[in-house]
Amino acid sequence: MAKIKNKYVCQECGYETPxxxxxxxxxNSWNALVEEVYNPNSKIKISKNEMDIKLKKLSDIVTEDEDRISTNLEELDRVLGGGLVKGSxxxxxxxxxxxxxxxLIQVANNISNKNLKVLYISGEESSKQIKMRSDRLSVQSETLYILSETNMDVVINAIETLNPDILVIDSIQTVYNPNIESAPGSVSQVREVTSILMNxxxxxxxxxxxxxxxxxxxAIAGPRVLEHMVDVVLYFEGERHNTYRILRGVKNRFGSTNEIGIFEMRDIGLVQVKNPSEMLLAGRPMHTEGTVVVPSMEGTRPMLIEVQALVSHTPFGMPRRVATGIDYNRVILMMAVLExxxxxxxxxxxxxxxxxxxIHIKEPAIDLGIICSIASSFKEYEIDSKTVVMGEVGLTGEIRxxxxxxxxxxxxxKLGFKKAIIPKANLKGIEKIDDMEIVGVTNVVDALDIVLGG
Incomplete structure (x- = not known):
């Protein structure tokens, strides 16, 4: 019989050391190594039937459109690439x-109303607590089953008994495998439980x-291998004191990773925001310097965002540079180009x-908006409220x-803007937009002459 050993496992990356x-x-994380007991005798034995190899030709594998399960939330379906994939x-x-x-409880309710069985397993709330939250969200379904459990063996038995179409685990850090001699939420437990759920x-x-x-x-807690094991990784972003939430896909084996979904948190739950441009421009000041609107792209969706800048004199020798919602280093580059x-x-x-x-914007098309807003605030000259600007700016001042x-x-x-400043190279082959003047520029100086009136 093999000897039981102790090992130390990093809770950030999964590195093991004796x-x-x-x-x-x-x-390079400090105080991240946690002692875990490794028992080689507790390994799960694989039966002969499970070892049978099932080879298939790629041409013989049939995929059907109905393998996607819609969540009845257009914002979520867009991020997922059209809905949930069976077996994902x-x-x-x-x-x-x-x-x-x-x-997830809203998604479970929407899917269960399609006569599909949904099993919602919570390791953080009791069944009564889930029921109270469900009543607040008006969640009522006859095919939505609740289980408050953290033991993986009990979870497996529940899945075998119910055979659900959809399974929800809230959360993966609370579920443990009794065959692994380490605490719930540790690297070994998270990795093993996720592997079982994947199978x-x-x-x-x-x-x-x-x-x-x-x-x-x-970042998601646990080893990075957790994100590599799953098919889709979604991040729910937003400030707790802000009503708007952004769902962003950072990994998706079945669709694009550039899509985002926008929701608003209300007392009845999460409500979809189908026109984010109108939402992001609500309350925008009309006659003030230092503000400009930039059409941005998130995946296949265009969104109008407002870029604001405040430039003020400082009596200190080292001026401050602060950027919110955009890369700080990009702002420094744009200011260097301006100077x-x-x-x-x-x-x-x-x-x-x-x-x-x-929201956080990473695409380079916002460069010209940053430059125009900074110059507007510095010169104390307002930009026409019906003008939008867009374009990537190079270090030599050219607009790409x-x-x-x-x-x-x-x-x-569609939202009533009458003038657009775009890269001149983009004018070729572009269709005429009704009631909109489109001006092409080649460098930063030309753009500032137009938006700031020379």
Missing amino acids: KWMGKCPSC LTLVGGDPGIGKSTL IAKNKGIATLIVGHVTKEG KKAGLHMQNSDAYINIVGG TISFIEKRLREAS
């Missing part, structure tokens, strides 16, 4: 109180959704850049082409 160390040599494993992460459990989902064709806790850095190519000397000024609505230009322009026209 002795304790203060700093993990793999991910989806991981949903987010900060505490952001609305993960609320979203069940693939073999039985059950679409499985699991909730994952996040660390203080915002070098446009002659705006801001070495004695603080600069604060903000993307309104609490961007993608999906027509989608951006049509979204701006």
Whole structure:
């Protein structure tokens, strides 16, 4: 019989070592190594039937359109690529109180109303607590089953008994396998439980959704291998004191990873926001400097966002640079371009850049909007409220082409904007937009001459 050993496992990256160390040599995390007991005799034995190899030709495998299960939430279906895939494993992460459990109980209710059996397993709430939350959200279904349990063996028995179409685990860090001699939520437990759920989902064709806790850095807790094991990884973003939530796909084996879904948290639960542009521009000041609207693309969806800048004189020798909702380093680059190519000397000024609505934008098409808003605030000259700007800016001040230009322009026209400043190279082959003046520019100086009136 093999000897029982102790090992130390990093709770951040899964690195294993026979002795304790203060700093993990793999991910450089401090105090992340936790002692776990490894018993080789407790390994699960595989039967001969389970070892049979089933080979299939790729040409013989048939896929059908109905393998997608709609959640009746268009925003969620868009992020998923059209709905839940049978046999898929989806991981949903987010900060505490952001609305993960609320979203999943609403999804479970919507799917169960299609006469599909849904099993909702919670390791954090009792059945009565789930019922109280369900009553508040008006969740009523005859095919939605609730189980409050953390033992994986009991969970497996419940799945075998009910044979559900959809399985929800809330959360993966609370479920433990009694065959693994370590605490629930540890690397070994999370990895083993996820592996079991993955095998069940693939073999039985059950679409499985699991909730994952996040660390203080915002990443899903547990080993990184957890995100590699699942098919889809969704992050629920937003401020707890803000009513709007953004669901972003960071991994999707069945669709695009650039899509986002926007929800609003109300007393009746999460409500879809089908026109995010109108929502993001609500309350926008009309006659003030330092603000400009930029048509941005998130996946296949165009959104109008407001970029605000505040440039003010500082009596200190080191001016401050603050960026919210956009990469800080990108802002520094744009300010350097302004100083070098446009002659705006801001070495004695603080600069604060903000993307309104609490969302984060990473695409380069917002570069021209950053430059125009900073220049508008610095020169104290307002930009026409019916003008939108877009374009990627290079370090030599040139404005480069961007993608999906027509989608951006049509979204701006739909909300009443009359003028658009775009890269000149994008003018080729573009269709005329009714009631909109489209101006092409090649460099930053030309763009500022137009938006700031020379």
